[in-house]
Amino acid sequence: MVAPPKAPLDSTTTIPSTGSKLVPSIQTKHEAALGTLLREMLACKDSIPLYSGLRQSKWQQMLQIGIYVLQNSAWPAIWASEHLDLGPNTVQSLDDADVMYTTWDHLEAYIDSGKTLTLPTVVRGEIPQQRHSESSVRQQFSERMEDRFGNNKIDVQDPSIHIDQASARAVPTAEVLQRLEQAKKHLSNDSLPYNLLNLRDVVEKPIPDILERRRFQLINSLSDRALSRKGSNSVAGKPHTDPIKNAAGEPYIDFYSCRSFNLYAQRGAVSGCHIDWLNGTWARLWTGLKAWPVMTNLTEQEMERYKKFESLYLPEKNRLKMVVLEPGDTLIMPPGTMVVHAPITIEDALMDGGMFWDEQQILSILRNIHTVANHPGLSNELVARQFAGVMDALEKWIESDAKRFAGSRDEGDFKAEFQEILADLKSVISCDCAAPHCKPAKCPCFQSRSGCSHWCASHKSRSCQQ
Ligand SMILES: [Fe+2]
Ligand SMILES: [Zn+2]
Ligand SMILES: [Zn+2]
Numbered sequence: 135m136v137a138p139p140k141a142p143l144d145s146t147t148t149i150p151s152t153g154s155k156l157v158p159s160i161q162t163k164h165e166a167a168l169g170t171l172l173r174e175m176l177a178c179k180d181s182i183p184l185y186s187g188l189r190q191s192k193w194q195q196m197l198q199i200g201i202y203v204l205q206n207s208a209w210p211a212i213w214a215s216e217h218l219d220l221g222p223n224t225v226q227s228l229d230d231a232d233v234m235y236t237t238w239d240h241l242e243a244y245i246d247s248g249k250t251l252t253l254p255t256v257v258r259g260e261i262p263q264q265r266h267s268e269s270s271v272r273q274q275f276s277e278r279m280e281d282r283f284g285n286n287k288i289d290v291q292d293p294s295i296h297i298d299q300a301s302a303r304a305v306p307t308a309e310v311l312q313r314l315e316q317a318k319k320h321l322s323n324d325s326l327p328y329n330l331l332n333l334r335d336v337v338e339k340p341i342p343d344i345l346e347r348r349r350f351q352l353i354n355s356l357s358d359r360a361l362s363r364k365g366s367n368s369v370a371g372k373p374h375t376d377p378i379k380n381a382a383g384e385p386y387i388d389f390y391s392c393r394s395f396n397l398y399a400q401r402g403a404v405s406g407c408h409i410d411w412l413n414g415t416w417a418r419l420w421t422g423l424k425a426w427p428v429m430t431n432l433t434e435q436e437m438e439r440y441k442k443f444e445s446l447y448l449p450e451k452n453r454l455k456m457v458v459l460e461p462g463d464t465l466i467m468p469p470g471t472m473v474v475h476a477p478i479t480i481e482d483a484l485m486d487g488g489m490f491w492d493e494q495q496i497l498s499i500l501r502n503i504h505t506v507a508n509h510p511g512l513s514n515e516l517v518a519r520q521f522a523g524v525m526d527a528l529e530k531w532i533e534s535d536a537k538r539f540a541g542s543r544d545e546g547d548f549k550a551e552f553q554e555i556l557a558d559l560k561s562v563i564s565c566d567c568a569a570p571h572c573k574p575a576k577c578p579c580f581q582s583r584s585g586c587s588h589w590c591a592s593h594k595s596r597s598c599q600q
Contacts, residue, residue: 174321193293210455215240291329327400335394357390359527389518406445414469422483427454444511470495522587564589
């Protein structure tokens, strides 16, 4: 067996030690848990029998990625809001930091002073006792899953799946819930960790106050604008699917449903490097412990390698910065910033979260979306079906009120740049299949499972085969 390294995370090169309390305290607190998981992963890797199916499974890949990430991440340079009991900053200025640590009050003051969030940010919050205690949220989650989806199935990332197949399969809810009850203390090849990445929000806790600010309501506003433009009777009523007009019974807008989700992962679950498709995520940990290594400001070279290896990309040593989320922590990956992340679950973790946009970052957001749309392997999500409609709504809005989005920029320049990015997006998120049918093998809309839209050539005169 390979001897496990003593210090799993290399903290010696990147982090100045003077005056720093926060990083050592985080490091001391979590180093042992990370090291234990690493040792167990190494042991699992070494004990997969030679001719076992696990040799060609996602588990083998997850172990490789998990071990690499744990061994090669560095503790981040942290800029913490002043006067917090989080401890002093480890860097002189925000510009030198990898990650910001703050509290909700300080984050609100920061945003309200007109600043823009560009760093991955951890907001330390309390999980209020009693009503919201960790175990009660965990229990509510299970009860609600059982009551709402007990007779259905849930998408589960099951590591026993063969590497050539899709990573998720539908498993009966009851079976999943039973598995989650039997939390394993130690990692073993006999019971692989489930990861539930496609869960509706059943926890239903209030979203962080800061996201109620007008500028962060953009996804909600655009969803309703896109929706109300669909029908002639565009009143602000409750949405519903008209069974006659919409025979397919398609949910009315999946773009909107990105606003909130739950995640549940068991100890040892690993996700390879990815970017969230819509660019702009908050995720709050309710129970467990989650390592959330992040990487920003990719060089051209790094980007090329990332595009080549996609979710199997292993960044250079120390490039991933280790963030460990504790219950009550909310991680914000700001809209407009490309944050590559590769989460590893250290203790069974229940999270809620959502996607959000910032009006003042719309061009960066769309540019990042274009990058991912061009290389769908960089994300683990699909293009929202109504994306084209949402972009139409945004275009109309910007035409009538560019000032709101342009901020301090010249309105004309802003509009021109928006149109340029929009044209790029249209060329990527569409197909030019000729009438009468899309050709599944060649159609990007079919391949990406996002479906055709009016952005596609001859869409009206053609039936889409999906
Ligand atoms: Fe993600
Ligand atoms: Zn097509
Ligand atoms: Zn198409």
